Amino acid sequence: MSNILSVKNLSVKKSNKEIINIEDFTITEGSITSIIGENGAGKTTFILTMAGLLKPSTGTIFFKNKMIKDMPLSEYRKNISIVFQENLLINDTVYNNIAMGLKFRKFHISSIEKKVDDILHRFKISHLKYQKANTLSGGEAKRVSIARALVIEPQILFLDEPFSSLDTLSKEDIITDMIKVLKENKITVVMSTHDKYEAFRLSDSIIVLEKGKIIQKGLKEEIIKHPANSFVASFVGVENIIEGIIIEKKSGSFIAQVKNKYIEGIGDFEVGNKVLLCIRPENIFISRYLSESDTSARNIFRGKIIEILDYGHFYRVTIDCGFNLISYITKTSLIKLSLKLNDIVFVGFKAMSVHTITMV
Structure with missing residues (x-):
């Protein structure tokens, strides 16, 4: 053209x-x-x-x-x-x-x-x-x-x-x-x-x-x-935008500190870089019981459900892990997991699901 x-x-x-x-x-x-x-x-x-x-x-x-x-x-x-x-x-x-x-x-x-x-x-x-x-x-x-x-x-x-x-x-x-x-x-x-x-x-x-x-x-x-x-x-629907700082650089990946927690992502960033870690809510899963041996996800956190919103075709669930994470799940998953406010759950996402933006 x-x-x-x-x-x-x-x-x-x-x-x-x-x-x-x-x-x-x-x-x-x-x-x-x-x-x-x-x-x-x-x-x-x-x-x-x-x-x-x-x-x-x-x-x-x-x-x-x-x-x-x-x-x-x-x-x-x-x-x-x-x-x-x-x-x-x-x-x-x-x-x-x-x-x-x-x-x-x-x-x-x-x-x-x-x-x-x-x-x-x-x-x-x-x-x-x-x-x-x-x-x-x-x-x-x-x-x-x-x-x-x-x-x-x-x-x-x-x-x-x-x-x-x-x-x-x-x-x-x-x-x-x-x-x-x-x-x-x-x-x-x-x-x-x-x-x-x-x-x-x-x-x-x-x-x-x-x-x-x-x-x-x-x-x-x-x-x-x-x-x-x-x-x-935010415009394209990334509801999880988390401020962090790179504390470890690996070959093609990194570890970022978010408060007293750590998130692993993919990319070439220097130690000391301040970054925004963006995770789409549909890429975050919720489980009642989870360990690192149960999943290939590099990021697993324990937290408390602080909000559940009904969006019609799905639910928007907010979990306090020391920082807030938002996950979208289906009604079937909500019922199967018997999720309710104040429940303690595990949330996880892959390092590949983290899109990282350098803060100016």
């Missing part, structure tokens, strides 16, 4: 304060990329700049290897669409809202009718065709907004926190319908979000912004397995 959009040495300043500073960023044609980060990280500014709605202070944006600043802005914008958090529909019928972009592009009336009817059908809103936009529910308005963006078959679709106002069921239904259209038409997508479900559900790749800079980028599987810092680890 060829690159469709790339950024070089991009800086955006507001009131002399730098909001975005991106050295290098490339998007592959047909890919779906999510931009994640905390509030104020610069996600929206980055989206708006790439979409040509904000002028960068310095740097260059390339569309299909051509500098955007060297082409008429209208030419670039004909190839892109953007959906905002707010739906921004005009006070007219659903049909006229969706047909707007096609009319600007001088499509023939018969072609407009065909394309609008098709997208209405795909997003299950044909029955709303002649309804006024100001009478729509939030979910209906979002479907219209996305349909309007996709009906022109853009080469790039920018999404800025598009689903933040929707309930879970509405969000899932819309995402399912949207993915079908995106895949069939091989549309490139760049989306900003603070919702990990949206990022994992939609994306091929993820970039993480912090204070306007990219701190990690890669395939979503890489981000999940190897988060760069505590924010990324």
Whole structure:
């Protein structure tokens, strides 16, 4: 796949304060990329700049290897669409809202009718065709907004926190319908979000912004397995993030001290390094009776259950081992082990399950 959009040495300043500073960023044609980060990280500014709605202070944006600043802005914008958090529909019928972009592009009336009817059908809103936009529910308005963006078959679709106002069921239904259209038409997508479900559900790749800079980028599987810092680890669902210090270095592994306990992990770290030890809760097991001869896990701790939360399909169990560890277990396991608050149990996890981040 060829690159469709790339950024070089991009800086955006507001009131002399730098909001975005991106050295290098490339998007592959047909890919779906999510931009994640905390509030104020610069996600929206980055989206708006790439979409040509904000002028960068310095740097260059390339569309299909051509500098955007060297082409008429209208030419670039004909190839892109953007959906905002707010739906921004005009006070007219659903049909006229969706047909707007096609009319600007001088499509023939018969072609407009065909394309609008098709997208209405795909997003299950044909029955709303002649309804006024100001009478729509939030979910209906979002479907219209996305349909309007996709009906022109853009080469790039920018999404800025598009689903933040929707309930879970509405969000899932819309995402399912949207993915079908995106895949069939091989549309490139760049989306900003603070919702990990949206990022994992939609994306091929993820970039993480912090204070306007990219701190990690890669395939979503890489981000999940190897988060760069505590924010990324927390975002991808690593609930166990424990501070420790390396006290022993081995060949390809290490021992870290956590309070008066010791955790073994995999990696090349120097004695004295302060680290964050990240363990996903699904990689931590619980047992009533356990010894080192019963398991290949290198890390076994005795502790007391201090919290059990019912999450529907599984339970979230917190164990005080001198430091807290969180484990996810099934209802079947909870019942089989007869777990309850204040029970003394053993918890364990493999050295391979520890992802380690050096603290700065």
